[in-house]
Amino acid sequence: xxxxxxxxxxxxxxxxxxxxxxxxxxxxxxxxxxxxxxxxxxxxxxxxxxxxxxxxxxxxxxxxxxxxxxxxxxxxxxxxxxxxxxxxxxxxxxxxxxxxxxxxxxxxxxxxxxxxxxxxxxxxxxxxxxxxxxxxxxxxxxxxxxxxxxxxxxxxxxxxxxxxxxxxxxxxxxxxxxxxxxxxxxxxxxxxxxxxxxxxxxxxxxxxxxxxxxxxxxxxxxxxxxxxxxxxxxxxxxxxxxxxxxxxxxxxxxxxxxxxxxxxxxxxxxxxxxxxxxxxxxxxxxxxx
Ligand SMILES: C[S@@+](CC[C@H](N)C(=O)[O-])C[C@H]1O[C@@H](n2cnc3c(N)ncnc32)[C@H](O)[C@@H]1O
Numbered sequence: 388x389x390x391x392x393x394x395x396x397x398x399x400x401x402x403x404x405x406x407x408x409x410x411x412x413x414x415x416x417x418x419x420x421x422x423x424x425x426x427x428x429x430x431x432x433x434x435x436x437x438x439x440x441x442x443x444x445x446x447x448x449x450x451x452x453x454x455x456x457x458x459x460x461x462x463x464x465x466x467x468x469x470x471x472x473x474x475x476x477x478x479x480x481x482x483x484x485x486x487x488x489x490x491x492x493x494x495x496x497x498x499x500x501x502x503x504x505x506x507x508x509x510x511x512x513x514x515x516x517x518x519x520x521x522x523x524x525x526x527x528x529x530x531x532x533x534x535x536x537x538x539x540x541x542x543x544x545x546x547x548x549x550x551x552x553x554x555x556x557x558x559x560x561x562x563x564x565x566x567x568x569x570x571x572x573x574x575x576x577x578x579x580x581x582x583x584x585x586x587x588x589x590x591x592x593x594x595x596x597x598x599x600x601x602x603x604x605x606x607x608x609x610x611x612x613x614x615x616x617x618x619x620x621x622x623x624x625x626x627x628x629x630x631x632x633x634x635x636x637x638x639x640x641x642x643x644x645x646x647x648x649x650x651x652x653x654x655x656x657x658x659x660x661x662x663x664x665x666x667x668x669x670x671x672x673x674x675x676x
Pocket of ligand 1: 513516545619620
């Protein structure tokens with residue numbers, strides 16, 4: 388029954404979330420407690436370059452009976468899945484979520500109980516703005532075994548692939564990683580605190596709030612502070628722009644940069660080193676494991 392609903396969604400039919408939620412809940416309640424004791428492994432897929440995944444993550448993908456994956460993962464990674472595995476996309480498509488978080492939680496429980504090992508494959512690191520801990524919290528109430536495989540976060544890897552060190556002796560002693568958009572859709576107030584410091588500021592999910600971010604730094608007289616923006620970092624679609632707090636909005640408009648992107652603010656942007664080999668390594672020379 389659940390399969391049929393998912394097929395419907397894949398064919399682009401209208402989704403009746405309320406009905407789907409009821410179907411999934413019924414399915415969960417149908418399973419006797421003595422049934423398969425399921426397992427959930429929340430796995431970090433890395434920032435985009437398929438080589439930036441851990442061996443442990445690949446082992447988890449190989450052993451999964453079901454894989455629920457998000458939009459920001461590189462789908463090349465699904466080649467590690469068993470041909471028997473059920474693979475379900477639960478991310479955003481055309482700006483809309485196919486599943487609400489509650490529905491994903493219920494799907495994990497129902498599949499873990501009916502199929503065994505569920506891998507929840509998420510972009511970057513699942514515990515960095517990834518809801519990984521919320522999903523673990525939820526499924527543990529159902530006696531499902533849980534594991535976590537960390538991933539390389541885009542917050543670190545995306546600037547690194549552009550040669551930007553987040554810290555450098557004599558330049559920056561620390562960095563903040565902040566969400567541009569909180570649960571209430573507002574700019575995190577931590578950006579205001581970070582702008583007062585000398586730390587490097589890395590902002591995820593911040594493109595829709597770029598003007599607000601610029602204003603926060605202008606209030607601290609930081610108009611000359613360097614800024615880099617990297618869209619779809621570590622992938623073949625990577626786009627990059629550099630400027631200062633004063634010029635960054637214009638640069639974004641000229642280069643038509645948009646989400647998903649990382650904003651790096653701080654003197655380290657000037658310390659960027661030239662890298663020759665990274666781009667070549669992306670996509671084209673994926674190492675087979
Ligand atoms: C919901 S957060 C997930 C972060 C993820 N857990 C991580 O550790 O990278 C999604 C945001 O991460 C950033 N992001 C993820 N992958 C990216 C990439 N390859 N290039 C640029 N930004 C990326 C963007 O700011 C995007 O809006």
